[in-house]
Amino acid sequence: MYVLGLQGSPRAKGNTNFLLDGMLHYLKEKGADTEKIQARRLRVEPCIGCGYCEEKGICVFADDDMAARIYTMLRRADAVILAGPVYFYNFPAHIKAVIDRTQALWSRKYRLDLEDPGRPWRKGLLLSVGATRGKNLFDGMKLTARYFFDAVGADYADSIVYHRIEAPGDLTHHPGVAEDIQSCAANLDSLLGRKKILFACRENACRSQMAAGFARYLAGGRIDALSAGSTPAPAVNPVMQEAMAEKGLDMAHLSPRSIDDVLSGIRPDMIVTMGCGEQCPYIAGVSYADWDLPDPAGQSMDVMRQVRDEIEHRVRQLMDNQDGSGSPLKENS
Numbered sequence: 103m104y105v106l107g108l109q110g111s112p113r114a115k116g117n118t119n120f121l122l123d124g125m126l127h128y129l130k131e132k133g134a135d136t137e138k139i140q141a142r143r144l145r146v147e148p149c150i151g152c153g154y155c156e157e158k159g160i161c162v163f164a165d166d167d168m169a170a171r172i173y174t175m176l177r178r179a180d181a182v183i184l185a186g187p188v189y190f191y192n193f194p195a196h197i198k199a200v201i202d203r204t205q206a207l208w209s210r211k212y213r214l215d216l217e218d219p220g221r222p223w224r225k226g227l228l229l230s231v232g233a234t235r236g237k238n239l240f241d242g243m244k245l246t247a248r249y250f251f252d253a254v255g256a257d258y259a260d261s262i263v264y265h266r267i268e269a270p271g272d273l274t275h276h277p278g279v280a281e282d283i284q285s286c287a288a289n290l291d292s293l294l295g296r297k298k299i300l301f302a303c304r305e306n307a308c309r310s311q312m313a314a315g316f317a318r319y320l321a322g323g324r325i326d327a328l329s330a331g332s333t334p335a336p337a338v339n340p341v342m343q344e345a346m347a348e349k350g351l352d353m354a355h356l357s358p359r360s361i362d363d364v365l366s367g368i369r370p371d372m373i374v375t376m377g378c379g380e381q382c383p384y385i386a387g388v389s390y391a392d393w394d395l396p397d398p399a400g401q402s403m404d405v406m407r408q409v410r411d412e413i414e415h416r417v418r419q420l421m422d423n424q425d426g427s428g429s430p431l432k433e434n435s
């Protein structure tokens with residue numbers, strides 16, 4: 103399970119950071135692969151409301167950290183933790199710029215009708231602190247978080263918020279923080295226990311991406327579907343993206359990863375190879391399957407569609423078998 107923590111306070115070592123670190127540390131101990139981003143250190147152009155993403159499905163700003171890595175991380179995440187202090191009843195400017203830029207993902211979903219394969223199971227958690235004691239202090243944070251999680255394809259599962267936290271260090275003396283983290287993190291328990299299947303091909307640009315995309319969409323709540331390549335390409339194949347878009351699945355903002363990189367963080371229960379041959383590592387105790395599929399890279403759209411449909415068929419069968427009951431595949435709620 104990959105957990106992305108977005109630290110939205112300009113104070114790198116303030117209360118929000120303390121709370122987020124506590125949550126990420128706890129999840130890491132439970133086996134999650136965690137990553138923290140300090141929003142203040144990012145180079146993010148603020149959204150200008152130009153409408154480009156509603157038409158094209160991507161943001162007009164192509165050269166900042168959002169384009170380079172944040173969209174990809176959001177798409178990869180099983181859980182997104184949005185953390186920020188209250189600044190004038192909303193998030194501070196750096197993280198608010200990130201939030202606003204996820205409008206491009208909102209556009210893909212609501213204007214272009216594309217379904218993010220991770221959507222059925224990705225979860226969102228909100229962490230926040232504020233100095234005052236008013237009962238409406240976190241209303242703005244919660245509303246913003248709700249809209250943000252919807253845009254990034256996550257279910258807003260829970261939040262931890264603390265009033266009367268002002269100076270750096272205030273939260274370290276607050277009672278009950280460890281217990282609150284534990285109970286909030288329990289929302290992710292079902293994701294932590296999933297069986298891990300790694301789909302591997304040569305470039306991680308077409309076949310293994312499609313297989314993981316279908317597996318995520320169909321059974322991501324009970325299968326942690328990963329993909330990788332023995333020689334990863336610089337980017338995923340645009341024809342593959344188009345072919346998956348025909349099925350309603352949004353494969354944008356994914357990046358090819360190397361098999362070594364993926365295996366450095368997890369030990370899969372199963373590896374499905376589809377063309378990386380002897381370059382796929384053997385791991386004792388892991389079950390293997392080899393799907394003999396042609397490489398559609400550089401071929402026509404028709405070939406890509408044929409390979410896509412064959413992969414969908416095999417993934418459905420595999421998910422049925424993983425289900426153990428032989429029952430038809432259920433889509434995740």
Ligand SMILES: Cc1cc2nc3c(=O)[nH]c(=O)nc-3n(C[C@H](O)[C@H](O)[C@H](O)COP(=O)(O)O)c2cc1C
Binds near residue numbers: 187239
């Ligand atoms: C510019 C600014 C605006 C703030 N606005 C509010 C506010 O509207 N309500 C509130 O209760 N606290 C407000 N605060 C206080 C912070 O929420 C509080 O100090 C918090 O603990 C900071 O968290 P951090 O240590 O993670 O940065 C504001 C602080 C700053 C610097």
